Amino acid sequence: MARADIGLIGLGTMGSALALNIAEKGFTVAVWNRTTEKTHAFVEEAGDLAANVIATDTLEDLAAALKGPRAIILMVPAGQPVDDQIEALDPYLGPDDMVIDAGNANFRDTMRRMEVLERPFLGIGVSGGEDGARHGPAIMGGGDPDLWARVAPxxxxxxxxxxxxxxxxxxGENGAGHFVKAVHNGIEYADMQLIAEVYGLMRDGLAMEAPQVGEVFEGWNNGRLSSFLIETSAKVALAHDTATDGPLLDVIVDAAGQKGTGRWTAIEAQHLGTPIPVIEAAVAARNMSAQRGLRADLAATFGGVDRIDIPIDILExxxxxxxxxxxxxGFDMLRAAARAFDWSLKPEVIARNWRAGCIIRSAMLDDMAEAFEAAPDTTLMAAPYFSDILSETIGALRQTVIAATSAGLPVPAMAAALAYFDTMRQARGTANMIQGQRDYFGLHGFVRMDTGDKDQHGPWADD
Incomplete structure (x- = not known):
């Protein structure tokens, strides 16, 4: 008998957590996994929630277990596996049955699927990791409002x-949900890298032990920097390793992994022509972290780093x-995407959507939402509340980057942030030289400042 409110395919870490979350909220969820044994093991381990879970052995069984019109969440790896799963599922679905891709999909794949699939389709970004999926993630939808309304409850x-x-x-429309999730992850990369750089300055520049760093982060989490990532960083720095009877952080290999969403953000920023140098620096830093052998060789060749003398409040x-x-x-990139793809993205809605459940949740997001509500088309840097904080703290960022650079301590994301700020506050930049160079070797033309005339050339054009 069809009695399930929604279906879910893919009982990996995230899929299992999401299915239990759905069941716990009183909905009946029908589940299917490529490995039948895993499906039944999941139900057996669901405890009291098993009453709201229906295990199915085939895709046909899954479709039969669902109330119509059906809605099925896919929690499978991004890319071709999603297309393959939709194709395998299609024979058992009717024209009004909906497929929801809740994985880390590239938004361009989501847009393509919405164009070619002859059935309702939603793309939703889910943030918060396993704990978020189980107890409450931040969810970013993309697609038709009527389809969203069907599953919004x-x-x-x-x-x-x-x-x-x-x-x-x-x-917003079509791939907007997965795009917003990608930008969220790009900001996540950058936020994590900035924290890691400050940790490095305290460890290598100030000779602080991991527990001392953890105590600093704990203190910061009670102030303006209050956020999930600062709280997490404090717990990581304070964690004890029983095997060595020392800080766990000291035995973690310094090579960061990534699943690609931060890289997608950097790539799409180039397509959109919107600068996100802090995020790009964070992606590059992860790539450099993987080259441990080369870094060890170069450290032996060029030597170590010097100490710095900088107050903790300056680092904060x-x-x-x-x-x-x-x-x-990140928000400027979202605004650029809204223009490029004709999406109805609202920055204040996005900021509020990130206040809980997701990895980058922080105390600042409420203020960001208010700033965007007051001036939706204004960059965060120009919003009165945040421009005041930038004026108050930019000197500290400059002092930190100078001290770190002088001591040979790497701060790629902080340096990128400083360079971005200094570039964006220059009314007269230096690209006039670049335009002159381009015209000299390629006759690309330039615009005159005094007259506004376009397609102008220098005297070399007559040579």
Missing amino acids: ILTAIAASFEGTPCANLM AALTCGKILCYAQ
């Missing part, structure tokens, strides 16, 4: 909430400044 029920408001919203202000500039770049 379930999605808003399982989402995280901030002061009673669900962190689940339709971001520098991190605050870098964080604001990072978020400003």
